[in-house]
Amino acid sequence: MTHLLAVGGSDAGIAAALRARELDPTTDVTVVLADEFPNFSICGIPYWVSGDVATEASLAHRTRADLEAAGMTVRSSTWASAVDVDRRRLTVTGAAGEEQISYDELLIGTGAEPVRPAGVPFGESGIHLLHSMTDAEQVVAALELLPAGSRVAVVGAGYIGLEMTEGLVARGFETTLIQRGPEVLSTLDPELGSLVTAEVRRHGAAVLTGSTVTGIAPTGGGQWRVATRSTSGDAEGTFALVVVCVGVHPVTDLAVAAGARLGQAGAIVVDESMRTGVPHVWAAGDCVVTHHRLLGTTWLPLGTTAHKQGRVAAENMLGGSKVFAGSVGTQVVKVFDLVAARTGLRQHETGPLEVSPLTRVTVADDHKRYYPGAVPLTISVTGDQSTGRLLGAQIVGQRSAEISKRIDTFATALHAELTVDDVIDLDLSYTPPLGSPWDAVQVAAQGWERAAAAANQAAVNQAAVIG
Amino acid sequence: MTHLLAVGGSDAGIAAALRARELDPTTDVTVVLADEFPNFSICGIPYWVSGDVATEASLAHRTRADLEAAGMTVRSSTWASAVDVDRRRLTVTGAAGEEQISYDELLIGTGAEPVRPAGVPFGESGIHLLHSMTDAEQVVAALELLPAGSRVAVVGAGYIGLEMTEGLVARGFETTLIQRGPEVLSTLDPELGSLVTAEVRRHGAAVLTGSTVTGIAPTGGGQWRVATRSTSGDAEGTFALVVVCVGVHPVTDLAVAAGARLGQAGAIVVDESMRTGVPHVWAAGDCVVTHHRLLGTTWLPLGTTAHKQGRVAAENMLGGSKVFAGSVGTQVVKVFDLVAARTGLRQHETGPLEVSPLTRVTVADDHKRYYPGAVPLTISVTGDQSTGRLLGAQIVGQRSAEISKRIDTFATALHAELTVDDVIDLDLSYTPPLGSPWDAVQVAAQGWERAAAAANQAAVNQAAVIG
Structure with a gap:
């Protein structure tokens, strides 16, 4: 045994x-x-x-x-x-x-375990991490004691920071989300991340982008002054509770x-x-x-x-010979009424590979527009111009739009090393309330192919001029 | 040119x-x-x-x-x-x-063009096909003239017949759906089709399964008597309008x-x-x-x-050399609040292939049960016991459960000739409101693998007894 x-x-x-x-x-x-x-x-x-x-x-x-x-x-x-x-x-x-x-x-x-940025007074009442169940118990207990409408801050707008912001807004707190990058969810290209930033603001949270926390100090009365710095200068805010989720x-x-x-x-x-x-x-x-x-x-x-x-x-x-097949980096998050997902690589992440990456963003409806409830999806496709191989995809859109499973189609295609053209060839499901004869992921693949063809033609023309 | x-x-x-x-x-x-x-x-x-x-x-x-x-x-x-x-x-x-x-x-x-069963008096007022826009215009015009609550019949419970039944119920007609097979949607295994039959009945339509139309005759007053035969005997009903959708x-x-x-x-x-x-x-x-x-x-x-x-x-x-990559038979339909989808082959459809098909049905939640709104999906996976290759999948569940795009994951896996084990290895997206760490499609793949292992073990045991 x-x-x-x-x-x-x-x-x-x-x-x-x-x-x-x-x-x-x-x-x-x-x-x-x-x-x-x-x-x-x-x-x-x-x-x-x-x-x-x-x-x-x-x-x-x-x-x-x-x-x-x-x-x-x-x-x-x-x-x-x-x-x-x-x-x-x-x-x-x-x-x-x-x-x-x-x-x-x-x-x-x-x-x-969570990163604990230097200078943050962890352990003090009102300053929280959120990674373990013990962390969660402490935050929940602290929030119970705060009056609705209290000002709270979340530092870091990754998955946990965004979900926490949504939760704090839902509980009636006046919430500020502080993010170092130009948009929330820096795992997406800013063009798509900006849609998520707008969604957070639309639901009433303040979002400070491009902002680094430079200090957190007590003001007395159980409040914390959080100082931030951005290209537009220094700022500060006072909060009853600060949650730090920076990785x-x-x-x-x-x-x-x-x-x-x-x-x-x-x-x-x-x-x-x-x-x-x-x-x-x-x-x-x-x-x-x-x-x-x-x-x-x-x-x-x-x-x-x-x-x-x-x-x-x-x-x-137990003596087997199984191998881990490998990640393709598939991730998804719900942020208020939006869903944002990605799989594979973004353009700048393909650096270690010998590829000629091209990224194209396409907007396509989740289902036939004539059927009620159709919404646009913003879909970014990254592929290798040399081989046509699919390298990655990102999707942002309404929660109703089955984005999580649409990224799974790309994830499966990545696992199988399909090309962008193969995605167009996939036999995907269609009924007017749920899709289109060319599903949105295929419309995006077609958009990428047109961009790749244009880029190749431009290169040929350029070569002809130089020649 | x-x-x-x-x-x-x-x-x-x-x-x-x-x-x-x-x-x-x-x-x-x-x-x-x-x-x-x-x-x-x-x-x-x-x-x-x-x-x-x-x-x-x-x-x-x-x-x-x-x-x-x-x-x-x-x-x-x-x-x-x-x-x-x-x-x-x-x-x-x-x-x-x-x-x-x-x-x-x-x-x-x-x-x-639609199949026109012999003996049906097409061309008469109240007897309709539904394939072309002209057919549709005629049905819409005829329905306009019928009082709400009129009795109408749909013959054939495929995609169009089911969608028409839903539409007629939505418009307030007392609707009967007549189906030759044991359940509606004979493109699914009866175990899954029965869920769809129940959904149609739950919304108030009568469903006559295992029933063949043996005659359609006028009763006067613009009504039609439809006679049907099933193993439980002959029956008849009177309808103001009959739509025939039998392929x-x-x-x-x-x-x-x-x-x-x-x-x-x-x-x-x-x-x-x-x-x-x-x-x-x-x-x-x-x-x-x-x-x-x-x-x-x-x-x-x-x-x-x-x-x-x-x-x-x-x-x-235009002189190109493109080939049609081929269908894998992916289909989806919304029926009231359910969605039913399939891709690839069902057990009995694998006949032409040299495979040892095994089919296993698994029920798995669409997302983490602790998050509100989780619903069960019924997922059937068919694979080849000899090689482990995925051969097909069927899914039925609530409309909210992203079934259409989940079948697309299977469809993509089929296109790429993946095994059922490969499906378990896929890096699919997860967030508690939209999925599980093992997505429902992977839980179903794991269920299939357990069944295949048990079947192989049983075969070994049987061989040992014979030996």
Whole structure:
């Protein structure tokens, strides 16, 4: 009987534990986690803060009882501090003090932790991070004490920052979103990001773009003065609560102590089998480098990827030969009544590839205009002019417009290394209430092809002039 | 200057005309059509009948002025009757009598016409087909004269029959849907079709399944008695209006007269370039056989396919070398608050292939259950147990659940010849309001894999017993 030990009770660790039990129900599986929240949906935190999700417990993908019924031992509030690689023993500290847990195969799924910008007085009342369930509990408790209409600030307009802004507006707080980039959601091209910025403003939140926080200081009375700097000068605002969501970095101490190497962005180096290279030590999830089907190796922590990597690791820990097929960087976020999604690479991200990237933005209706409710989608397609290969896509539009699954069509095409022309050839579904004979994604692909043909013709003409 | 002549003003003919003008704006393009409705959305007819679309004119994808502005000559109410292949001349009859039109390349896009079951008194007031705009005008005019609450019948519960039933219920008619198969929408497995049958009944229409119409006779007073037979015996009902939608067959007279051969289902034989084999005569759309990426050659008339074939034909008529990439049979329909979609093959349709098909139905939520509005999707996956290759998928669920685009993920996977396991590996988008870390399509793929593993294990056990 194999004893599989996972450190980390989030996506990677739990996915691995479940998969191991599924593949071989005789496997002895233990999951060690530092807090009391095994298998909680971290992505759901903003919806608990907003009130869309009524109770904290709802955020559990599975209850502890579910996990135990699946045959795993869950050891919460247990901190893993060292690995004895030769003897295959993990040192942990829990309620009963320090002890050793033996393993046959060890999975490190320690995840990521939020970036804490220097100078921000974390730990003070009213200054919050939002990454763990404990962070979420603190924010929810603090918001309960604030009168509606209180001024609150969110620093960082990525996925979590935008979702938090929406939640705070929904709860009636006067909300300011502070973003370093020219538009919110800097994972999109500014042309598309500007649509999201406008949506946030349309719903009443103030958005300070191009703004860097230069200081956060108490003003007394439980308020904080946040100073910002932008090209238009310095500004400041006073807020009862400040949430800082400016990204994450991988948690690697345990892996490093075990002898693992670090790679891109300081994440743990693993091969596509999730091996660290240290005997019987595997790693998966936000703490490891990410194999990307276009870029090679990068670091792109996402829950979807962590689930897949955990599943791959489990199969291999039991003697299998599964490889992680690789990310294509697919992401989606709902922001008020808009959805914004992307997959693959943006023009400037293709740098490491030997390609001639071209990006074209097309606006196309989500379904036939004659049927009620049609809305425009803004779709950006990036492809390689030399080979026609699809490199990436971005879509922004109304929530009703099935954007999340439309980006999945591009994501599937990227996985299969299709060309932009292949996208036009796809046999996609059509009925007037839900699409068009050429779906919007194909209209965008056609737009790209026209732009590529024009660019090629221009190059020919230029060559002729030079010739 | 090439003169490209298209017979047929619907999807194939207009797509070809537009593409020719796009590729070479010097092309002289003429489109000849028998009625006055160039480039109308036949798929939109039920929504005009229902009132969702306010005016008939709204159903035009482009107006005649748009088409002429794109550089084509549109000759409506013009009937093409013969082709002189040697002299490249088409004989047409229009308002000015018979004449000859010369061409360099001729595209036949004569489409399909509705099946007219023997014994149905078509032409009589109250008995309708629903395929052309003229049919639609007649139905709309007839319905205007009927008091709300009148009893009406729809014969045939395919896409058009279901959409018409919804439209008639929406307009307040007491509607009966008569279907030969065990459930409506016989293009789905009955397990999924039953969900659609229930939805139609839930909205107040009567559904007679397993029922064949044995007679339609006048009762006087403008009413029709419709007799049906099923395993539970004979029945009859009296209706003020009967719409018959029991399929279509290809219109091929002109092509046959030109010397083209007929193939599957009596459709015009074309190669993947849309050549008929008759010099300078091409064909596309509902009138031609369909190249299918799994089945080889079949006949599957769909607007999406007609658009693609017309585009391919145009490119080749201008000297190109484009091939139609092939259908995978993707279809979707909205029926009241449900959406039903399919792509690829159902278990029994894999007969012509050398595969060991296995089909597994899985129910999975469209998005995380903790976020409001989650609904279950019923997803059927068919794959080849021998190779793991994906062969087909069917999905039924609530309209909100982005089913149309989820089937597109399967359709893209089919196009790229992915395995079911590859679907699990896809990097699909996730945010709690719109999906799950494993999207529902991947949960269904995992369900299929478990079933396939169990079936393989059972086969091994059986072999051991025999051995």
